[in-house]
Amino acid sequence: MDVNECAAGFHRCGPNSVCVNLLGSYRCECRSGYEFADDRHTCVLIAPPPNPCEDGSHNCAPAGRARCIHHGGGSFSCACLPGYTGDGHQCTDVDECSENRCHPSATCSNTPGSFSCRCQPGYHGDGFQCTPDPTSGLKPCEHQQRDAQAQRTHPGALLHVPQCDEQGHFLPLQCHGSTGFCWCVDPDGREIPGTRTPPSSVPPRCGPPEPTQRPRTICERWRESLLEHYGGTPRDDQYVPQCDDLGHFTPLQCHGKSDFCWCVDKDGREVQGTRSQPGTIPACIPTVAPPTVRPTPRPDVAPPPVGTFLLYAQGQQIGHLPLNGTRLQKDTAKTLLSLHGSIVVGIDYDCRERMVYWTDVAGRTISRASLEPGAEPETIINSGLMSPEGLAIDHFRRTMYWTDSGLDKIERAKLDGSERRALFHTDLVNPRAIAVDPIRGNLYWTDWNREAPKIEMSSLDGENRRILVNKDIGLPNGLTFDPFSKLLCWADAGTKKLECTLPDGTGRRVIQNNLNYPFSIVSYADHFYHTDWRRDGVISINRDSGQFMDEYLPEQRSHLYGITAVYPYCPTGKRMCAGCSFGSVGWRIDRVTDYP
Structure with a gap:
C-alpha cells in the first residue's frame, strides 16, 4: 500500500514549494515566481528582469525633459515631455512665446517646458x-x-x-x-x-466719410488679393493690376517695373497681340473690343518618368519631385512647367488622361497641361474668377471643383470647363482647400474664417451641406482625402497641428502638433507631404508615428503653394481588408485601362 509522504509529512520540500505524491515516492514543485535552488528542494524567488527605466541604465534625456517607456525585458523607448521637442534622447525646450500663443x-514669459502669459x-x-x-x-x-x-x-x-x-x-x-x-x-x-x-x-x-461708399470694383479687389499673396510688397517683376480713380482697369498694364506691358479690355483681360517687347510700350485704346481667347506663353515642358512623384506649385512654376517608395528623391527634382506671370496656387492631377490642372490667382484662370512631351497649357476657365485657390479633380466623373476666396464661392465644372455651376456662395468667408472622395461621393473644403474657422462637407452635387469640424481649429490651409486609408486629414497653420478623422467626423486624432506654417498637404501610402511657408519647402511626415521624416528645399527660395501626388496608375479606392481599423491601410491599384 502506497504511503502518501506529502500528507504524512515525510518529505523534504522546502518553503514556497508544493509536494506532489507519486506511487512509492513524491516530488517537489516550486510555486509561481520561484525556482529550485541547487539542492532541488528549496525554492527561491526568481529575480525580475532588469528594467532600464527604473535602474537608470537608459539613455533618455533627463527626467525633467523626457520620460522612459519600458516595453518589457531590456527594451525601452524615450519620448520628450510636453513643452520639449526632440527624439527623446535629446530634448530641447520649445519657445512657446515665438509661436504667439x-x-x-x-x-509672454518662456520657461523650461512651459510658458506663462x-x-x-x-x-x-x-x-x-x-x-x-x-x-x-x-x-x-x-x-x-x-x-x-x-x-x-x-x-x-x-x-x-x-x-x-x-x-x-x-x-x-x-x-x-x-x-x-x-x-x-x-x-x-x-x-x-x-x-x-x-x-x-x-x-x-481723407475727410468726413460720405453717407455711402461705392463698392470695390473687380480691379480693386483683385489688386488687394494679389498684394496679400505677395505679402504686401510685390517684387519688381510681379504683376499688380493698375486701377484708375473709379476702380476701372487702366488700358495699359505692365509686370511691375519691367518693360513687359500689354493692353487690356474693360474686364482686365489681355488683348491678343498687344504684348510689347523690351523698350517699346503698346498704344492702348480703352475701347478695344475684348478678346475671345486669352493668350498663354509656351511653357518649358519636361515629361516626367514613370513612377510616383509629387507636383508642387511655386509661384510662376510647377515643380516635379520624384519618390522612391515614400522617400524624397531630392537630387532628381526639377521644374516641370514654367509659367511666366502666374501665381499657381491650387494643383491636382487627372490620372486617366495624365494631365495636371492648376489655378492661377494672377491670371484669374484655371488651366491644364498634358504630361506628354511638347504639350502646351490650355486655359479652360478664364472668366468669372477673382482669386481661385483650392482645386480638386474627380477622375471618375471627369469633374473638377474649386474654391474662390475673392468671390467666396465653391464651383464645379467638367474637366473641359463646360457645364460650370456654382455649388455654394453663402456662409463662406475664406474658402481655401478642397478635396473629393469619389467613391462615397463626398466633397470636403476648409474655410479659414478667423472668426469661425471650419471644415465642411456635402455631396458632389452640393446636397446635404454640413459642418464636419469647427472645434479646436485655427487656419486650416491644407486638406487631403486618402482613398487608401479612407481618412480625411488637414494641416492647420493656426494650431500647428496635422489631424485626421473618418469621413463622418468621428475618430479624430492628432498626427503631429508641431508644424511650422503649412499651406497644402497630400497623402500617399503611410506618409503625408506638405508645403511649408516657414521653411519654403516640402516636408514629409510618417502617418503612423507622426515623425518628421525629410524635407526638400528648392534652390530658388520662395513660397510653395499647392501639392499633389501622381501615381503611375489610377487608384480605385476598393478596400482589400475586412474590418480595417482606424489608421490601417488597404488598397488596390488598377491600371487606367481597367476603367470603362
Whole structure:
C-alpha cells in the first residue's frame, strides 16, 4: 500500500514549494515566481528582469525633459515631455512665446517646458484672452495701437500700427510704416473701401466719410488679393493690376517695373497681340473690343518618368519631385512647367488622361497641361474668377471643383470647363482647400474664417451641406482625402497641428502638433507631404508615428503653394481588408485601362 509522504509529512520540500505524491515516492514543485535552488528542494524567488527605466541604465534625456517607456525585458523607448521637442534622447525646450500663443495685449514669459502669459497694464484677463480695462481711460485707437506694437515684437510680424491724434482718436489718414500703402478710415478705425493708394503715390484725401461708399470694383479687389499673396510688397517683376480713380482697369498694364506691358479690355483681360517687347510700350485704346481667347506663353515642358512623384506649385512654376517608395528623391527634382506671370496656387492631377490642372490667382484662370512631351497649357476657365485657390479633380466623373476666396464661392465644372455651376456662395468667408472622395461621393473644403474657422462637407452635387469640424481649429490651409486609408486629414497653420478623422467626423486624432506654417498637404501610402511657408519647402511626415521624416528645399527660395501626388496608375479606392481599423491601410491599384 502506497504511503502518501506529502500528507504524512515525510518529505523534504522546502518553503514556497508544493509536494506532489507519486506511487512509492513524491516530488517537489516550486510555486509561481520561484525556482529550485541547487539542492532541488528549496525554492527561491526568481529575480525580475532588469528594467532600464527604473535602474537608470537608459539613455533618455533627463527626467525633467523626457520620460522612459519600458516595453518589457531590456527594451525601452524615450519620448520628450510636453513643452520639449526632440527624439527623446535629446530634448530641447520649445519657445512657446515665438509661436504667439498669448494674446497680443499680453506679455509672454518662456520657461523650461512651459510658458506663462500676463495681460499688460490697461487690460485684464488670463493672458490668453485680454480685454481692455474700461477704467484705464484708453480710447479704442490707443488700445489697437498697443496691441499692434506688442505684436510687432514677434518675429516676422508686419503689422500696421494705428495713428491716433492727441485725444486718442483715429487719424482720418492711416499709412503702413513698412509697405507704404495709405488709406482713409472712419471714426471707428475701419478702412473706407476704395481709398487705398500704393507706395510712392499721392495719399488719398481723407475727410468726413460720405453717407455711402461705392463698392470695390473687380480691379480693386483683385489688386488687394494679389498684394496679400505677395505679402504686401510685390517684387519688381510681379504683376499688380493698375486701377484708375473709379476702380476701372487702366488700358495699359505692365509686370511691375519691367518693360513687359500689354493692353487690356474693360474686364482686365489681355488683348491678343498687344504684348510689347523690351523698350517699346503698346498704344492702348480703352475701347478695344475684348478678346475671345486669352493668350498663354509656351511653357518649358519636361515629361516626367514613370513612377510616383509629387507636383508642387511655386509661384510662376510647377515643380516635379520624384519618390522612391515614400522617400524624397531630392537630387532628381526639377521644374516641370514654367509659367511666366502666374501665381499657381491650387494643383491636382487627372490620372486617366495624365494631365495636371492648376489655378492661377494672377491670371484669374484655371488651366491644364498634358504630361506628354511638347504639350502646351490650355486655359479652360478664364472668366468669372477673382482669386481661385483650392482645386480638386474627380477622375471618375471627369469633374473638377474649386474654391474662390475673392468671390467666396465653391464651383464645379467638367474637366473641359463646360457645364460650370456654382455649388455654394453663402456662409463662406475664406474658402481655401478642397478635396473629393469619389467613391462615397463626398466633397470636403476648409474655410479659414478667423472668426469661425471650419471644415465642411456635402455631396458632389452640393446636397446635404454640413459642418464636419469647427472645434479646436485655427487656419486650416491644407486638406487631403486618402482613398487608401479612407481618412480625411488637414494641416492647420493656426494650431500647428496635422489631424485626421473618418469621413463622418468621428475618430479624430492628432498626427503631429508641431508644424511650422503649412499651406497644402497630400497623402500617399503611410506618409503625408506638405508645403511649408516657414521653411519654403516640402516636408514629409510618417502617418503612423507622426515623425518628421525629410524635407526638400528648392534652390530658388520662395513660397510653395499647392501639392499633389501622381501615381503611375489610377487608384480605385476598393478596400482589400475586412474590418480595417482606424489608421490601417488597404488598397488596390488598377491600371487606367481597367476603367470603362
